[in-house]
Amino acid sequence: xxxxLLAAIRPLRAVDLEGLDEALRKxxxxxxxxxxxPIDVAEAYDSAYRQYDGAKLLTRLLERAPRDAYRxxxxxxxxxxxxxxxxxxxxxQLDGVGAVLSTHRLRSxxxxxxxDPDLLAERIIKEAVHELGLTFGLVHCFYPVCVMNPxxxxxxxxxxxxxxxxxxxxxxxxSRDRD
Amino acid sequence: MDLRDIGVLIVDDEHAVxxxxxxxxxxxxxxxxxxxxxxEALAKFEHEKWDIVLLDIxxxxxxxxxxxxxxxxxxxxxxRIMITAFATADTAVEALKEGAFDYISKPINPxxxxxxxxxxxxxxxxxxxxxxxxxTVEELAMPEEIVGDAPEFRRVLELVAEVARSxxxxxxxxxxxAGKELIARAIHANSRRKYYPIIxxxxxxxxxxxxxxxxxxxxxxxxxxxxxxxRGKLELADKGTLFFDExxxxxxxxxxxxxxxxxxxxxTRLGGERMVTTDFRVISATNMDxxxxxxxGRFREDLYYRLNVFRIEIPPLRGRPADxxxxxxxxxxxxxxxxxxxxxxxxPEAVEVLAQYRWPGNVRELRxxxxxxxxxxxxxxxxxxxxxxxxxxxxxxxxxxxxxxEKMHVARILHKAGGNIARAAEMLGIERATLxxxxxxxxxxx
Numbered sequence: 001x002x003x004x005l006l007a008a009i010r011p012l013r014a015v016d017l018e019g020l021d022e023a024l025r026k027x028x029x030x031x032x033x034x035x036x037x038p039i040d041v042a043e044a045y046d047s048a049y050r051q052y053d054g055a056k057l058l059t060r061l062l063e064r065a066p067r068d069a070y071r072x073x074x075x076x077x078x079x080x081x082x083x084x085x086x087x088x089x090x091x092x093q094l095d096g097v098g099a100v101l102s103t104h105r106l107r108s109x110x111x112x113x114x115x116d117p118d119l120l121a122e123r124i125i126k127e128a129v130h131e132l133g134l135t136f137g138l139v140h141c142f143y144p145v146c147v148m149n150p151x152x153x154x155x156x157x158x159x160x161x162x163x164x165x166x167x168x169x170x171x172x173x174x175s176r177d178r179d
Numbered sequence: 180m181d182l183r184d185i186g187v188l189i190v191d192d193e194h195a196v197x198x199x200x201x202x203x204x205x206x207x208x209x210x211x212x213x214x215x216x217x218x219e220a221l222a223k224f225e226h227e228k229w230d231i232v233l234l235d236i237x238x239x240x241x242x243x244x245x246x247x248x249x250x251x252x253x254x255x256x257x258x259r260i261m262i263t264a265f266a267t268a269d270t271a272v273e274a275l276k277e278g279a280f281d282y283i284s285k286p287i288n289p290x291x292x293x294x295x296x297x298x299x300x301x302x303x304x305x306x307x308x309x310x311x312x313x314x315t316v317e318e319l320a321m322p323e324e325i326v327g328d329a330p331e332f333r334r335v336l337e338l339v340a341e342v343a344r345s346x347x348x349x350x351x352x353x354x355x356x357a358g359k360e361l362i363a364r365a366i367h368a369n370s371r372r373k374y375y376p377i378i379x380x381x382x383x384x385x386x387x388x389x390x391x392x393x394x395x396x397x398x399x400x401x402x403x404x405x406x407x408x409x410r411g412k413l414e415l416a417d418k419g420t421l422f423f424d425e426x427x428x429x430x431x432x433x434x435x436x437x438x439x440x441x442x443x444x445x446x447t448r449l450g451g452e453r454m455v456t457t458d459f460r461v462i463s464a465t466n467m468d469x470x471x472x473x474x475x476g477r478f479r480e481d482l483y484y485r486l487n488v489f490r491i492e493i494p495p496l497r498g499r500p501a502d503x504x505x506x507x508x509x510x511x512x513x514x515x516x517x518x519x520x521x522x523x524x525x526x527p528e529a530v531e532v533l534a535q536y537r538w539p540g541n542v543r544e545l546r547x548x549x550x551x552x553x554x555x556x557x558x559x560x561x562x563x564x565x566x567x568x569x570x571x572x573x574x575x576x577x578x579x580x581x582x583x584x585e586k587m588h589v590a591r592i593l594h595k596a597g598g599n600i601a602r603a604a605e606m607l608g609i610e611r612a613t614l615x616x617x618x619x620x621x622x623x624x625x
Binding site for chain 2: 055086092134
């Protein structure tokens with residue numbers, strides 16, 4: 001059975017991701033198994049950037065994933081970066097198996113606003129769908145409300161929906177049926 | 180916007196930077212490659228085309244600024260974006276002065292890079308559209324109705340190509356309907372003025388007063404009815420071409436005014452005081468015997484010489500009979516499309532009739548005849564009868580001797596009979612043996 005593994009990375013716990021598994025199941029039409037990843041984020045920490053290397057974290061996630069994993073999405077609270085970039089919302093294997101998503105920059109508090117758990121939950125769903133979409137071979141879409149619209153700043157995430165546009169949906173289904 | 184057709188080259192000496200930028204652009208669906216230094220980057224241009232290049236300013240060996248200059252020499256339309264970890268105003272200004280599209284500092288803000296790339300792609304798209312439009316203009320260099328392979332007509336086209344390169348004033352001579360305006364347009368379309376308008380004035384279509392206003396324009400209130408200021412053809416043709424058709428029809432006063440404008444390139448609008456300067460190339464045309472008009476004092480000699488610097492004579496259609504079937508076929512295809520009559524054709528007899536007719540109205544008359552024939556034709560074929568040419572026997576050949584006339588007639592009947600000797604002999608009212616003898620005598624092929 002092709003199952004999407006949803007892994008909470010410490011200090012995040014599986015219970016913190018309840019609701020996300022159901023949203024992913026509906027979007028991708030595949031069962032979602034919610035669990036906790038044993039990886040230690042400290043392995044991906046970069047003292048020069050004082051952030052966590054998204055590519056390294058993804059590598060660690062994949063190393064510990066089951067061999068026959070259909071898809072795996074790790075969710076972390078730490079702030080991710082890539083060597084060229086100030087920050088990342090997530091990192092994914094394009095047309096691959098794994099992706100990692102950070103909730104750090106999805107929190108309203110980071111932008112001087114009061115905490116908003118519902119908004120945070122919605123943002124997490126959108127970014128989770130986006131990163132998993134990349135693993136299905138989808139690329140960034142310029143249709144503004146498509147979930148595959150690039151996520152480069154928070155307002156861009158809020159402006160899009162959690163759904164694929166017609167073209168991206170067709171591509172995703174084709175990719176899923178091919179797997 | 181779709182970045183899937185975009186080729187992006189990343190040039191940075193740091194592997195980790197190349198790698199993370201590669202992954203970033205791959206998620207946009209771009210075609211991507213990387214290079215660690217300028218030498219490797221320049222080698223990437225040998226076999227592939229790139230739309231966007233991201234260059235680190237500081238690299239071992241050739242700097243990003245110098246590399247940017249070299250890439251500009253290869254293809255100025257490539258979008259060059261400079262990246263640096265050392266953000267100084269000086270390096271930014273230097274890069275932009277050298278023609279870089281934009282400048283970004285490491286660590287890169289993803290939102291900023293996304294914005295720059297979208298703008299870069301938009302610019303690239305606009306550059307491509309402009310290039311395509313220019314290409315279209317280049318391809319329009321020969322108006323499609325200029326059809327002809329006959330030596331007499333090829334000579335005209337050679338003259339067009341020759342004179343188009345210069346700004347010389349051209350006078351086109353030819354019968355009515357021979358294609359004088361088409362040739363004027365061809366000269367314009369092949370000239371350096373092709374991106375500006377060609378303005379046509381039919382001097383025979385206006386009264387003197389109206390023609391003056393058309394050519395020079397007028398100020399508001401210049402005359403009764405002049406409610407608004409209006410720019411004339413001289414102004415509209417600025418940087419372009421002005422084509423005077425039927426130039427022989429203008430009055431002596433207009434000739435004087437025109438001569439002054441041609442010499443000074445300055446004029447005032449009717450009722451105006453302000454001097455207007457304009458730059459245009461003049462092409463004129465006439466089917467009149469202008470030399471005779473000059474002799475008789477009806478046309479100014481100085482204007483004649485001013486207009487007649489380069490002369491092109493267009494042969495009448497009957498002077499290039501080999502082009503008649505081609506032109507007829509061209510018009511047939513054109514009207515097939517506009518009338519939605521696919522599959523329309525000429526019968527062989529119709530083609531023969533077209534080829535033998537004198538065409539006093541030249542190409543214009545041929546066009547009208549074909550159009551009319553397609554309307555009246557029954558079925559999907561134009562017959563000789565559909566052509567309805569004015570003479571009762573449109574096949575009357577232009578020959579003097581009886582022998583030539585007989586030869587052409589026998590040939591025509593043989594063709595009509597589809598090569599069937601018995602049928603052709605019956606149509607001619609002669610014996611088969613007699614027909615065979617005539618075929619042999621005139622060297623006709625059956």
